[in-house]
Amino acid sequence: MNSFGNITAITKRELGGYFSSPVAYIFIVIFLLLTGTFTFLFGGFFERGQANLEAFFLWHPWLYLFLVPAVGMRLWAEERRSGTIELLLTMPITAWQAILGKFLASWAFIGLALVLTFPVFITVNYLGTPDNGVIWATYLGSFLMAGSYLAISSLTSALTRNQVVSLILSVVICLLLVLCGFQPLTDFLAARFSPAVVDTVASFSFLTHFMSFTKGVVDSRDVIFYLSIMVFSLFTTSVIIRSHRAG
Amino acid sequence: MLVSYQTFMIRVENLSKAFGPKVAVNRISFSVEKGEVLGFLGPNGAGKSTSMRMITGFIPPSEGKITVGGYDMVADPIPAKRLIGYLPENAPSYADMTVSGFLGFCAELRGLRGDEKKKAVNRAVEMCFLESVYYQSVDTLSKGYRHRTCFAQSIIHDPDILILDEPTDGLDPNQKHEIRSLIRRMGEKKVIIFSTHILEEVEAVCSRAIIIDRGQIVANGTPQELKQKSDLAGAVLLCASGVTAAEVTDRLANVSGARKTTIVKQDQGKIWARVYPKSESRNGELARAVHQAVQGWAIEELHTEEGRLDEVFRNITLPDTAKEETK
Ligand SMILES: Nc1ncnc2c1ncn2[C@@H]1O[C@H](COP(=O)(O)OP(=O)(O)O)[C@@H](O)[C@H]1O
Ligand SMILES: [Mg+2]
Secondary structure, three states, rough: HHHHHHHHHHHHHHHHHOOOHHHHHHHHHHHHHHHHHHHHHOOOOOHHHHOHHHHHHOOOOHHHHHHHHHHHOOOHOOOEEEEOOHOOOOOOOHHHHHHHHHHHHHHHHHHHHHHOOOHHHHHHHHOOOOOHHHHHHHHHHHHHHHHHHHHHHHHHHOOOOHHHHHHHHHHHHHHHHHHOHHHHHHHHHHHHOOOHHHHHHHHHOOHHHHHHHHHHOOOHHHHHHHHHHHHHHHHHHHHHHHHHHHH | OOOHHOEEEEEEEEEEEEEEEEEEEEEEEEEEEEEEEEEEOOHHHHOHHHHHHHHHHOOOOOEEEEEEEEEOOOOHHHHHHHHHEOOOOOOOOOOOOHHHHHHHHHHHHOOHHHHHHHHHEEEEEEEEHHHOOOOOOOOOOOHHHHHHHHHHHOOOOOEEEEEEEEEOOOOHHHHHHHHHHHHHHOOOOOOOEEOOOOOOHHHHOOOOEEEEEEOOOEEEEOHHHHHHOOOOOOEEEEEEEEEOOOHHHHOOOOOOOOEEEEEEEEEOOEEEEEEEOOOOOEEEEEEHHHHOOOEEEEEEEEEOOOHHHHHHHHOOOOOOOHHHHHH
């Protein structure tokens, strides 16, 4: 109960922090513009002549690659730069509550950005009769994938007091995790290694696990994959934060 | 029984902290009781902040034990942290929040909600004179106000223990005075530890002072006791007019109980001389002896000196340059 209260207080503050600067609004606008552009221009949403949102979701792993680390980069880097981490961690709360509270705030922020893409959903329903089950499943997959990107950003943010360094690090890590399931790369690997190796590498990819969601399948293995990335990254965040203080 | 158990609010035993090969704090031990205002004195880099960070649970000690209100800070940090209010060095606060938002957030982390929270925030705002900036964003505040906002945060839950790292650093004289009187007022009912390198501050507010140098405690006592360590303590200062320096040294050379005499200064026909005592006796004997010896002179001033803290400080802590050499 107490820990719930602490987490809520931190989440609330962090969300407030996002919206107290224009950055949050700029981010949302950019996110919506980019998803719109990619869906309708490059995704060929209309040309496909299909009542689904494949053209929309197709771009999410790539858009997240830059946008999500930008949301997560301040989580701990800013606390360390300004020294407020000393205030936060001498409060009667655990480091876990702080890590979780902050993570949930950034995740909720991305969630809000996702919710604001509802015009695409309305459009496709207006133009045709899509399988909305598939759309909901993909939204869920996208949200889980964003959480994984964020947890990794939380980790890199704890590594440094410089937000830009944090951003670059998390983009690189996330890029690796996307690429290891990217078709050209898996083809390349398949020509050289046994299928088992290729599958193992691909099984670490954000892309691979996102694919089944886009087909409307909510497989527990995919959900568990994203959740374990989050748990692992947040756990590592706590280890990093502890090691800083240990000197 | 419970009373005796609770007299020591903070107990530190053999506390050490090493950052890699560098030992920042080296086996310090002390305890603080309720009603004490303890000054942490020491030159820059002595290890004051590091000690405070360990006591408040921000960094774990490399060695040693910290007990706060009976709770072990390492094994049982949450209840220990509840008892403490902490003002870190440089008074950090969330720049993107308003004063009211920031204090409300801190109150929530202290477990206060609803009416309790509102009351706590109002009380802290009143005590730290923040009414005029209540709805202002922290990053638009002047340094003094930002400092007081963080100070307000530390007292928001009316803690039994206050730990303040250089609470008057960078403030103007009026603000310094305000903070000092606040500390003095609250010190009657709480345990306060505050660090400083300003000596007058120690005399003004502390009931006890610990001097730290290179990670070790080099002195621990009331400001009075520390001053006694001064060379000057017990010396008699004499000011006379119409006499020459030679006459003064001559006359004072034979005073009983005097070790030596120095001329402090000469100005507009007046002459100041200091007579150092041989022993520790200080019931005014030396002053009487001096008075006897100089009968007939026009005496402007004659008193026994208490000793000066800055002199003690200089004598027992090494200056920065000497420190570099010992490295
Ligand atoms: N995180 C750290 N890593 C390495 N050295 C540190 C760290 N924090 C403090 N120190 C060193 O420990 C010593 C004591 O520092 P500090 O406690 O800040 O001194 P004070 O507050 O008395 O000025 C200094 O020499 C400082 O350089
Ligand atoms: Mg310091």
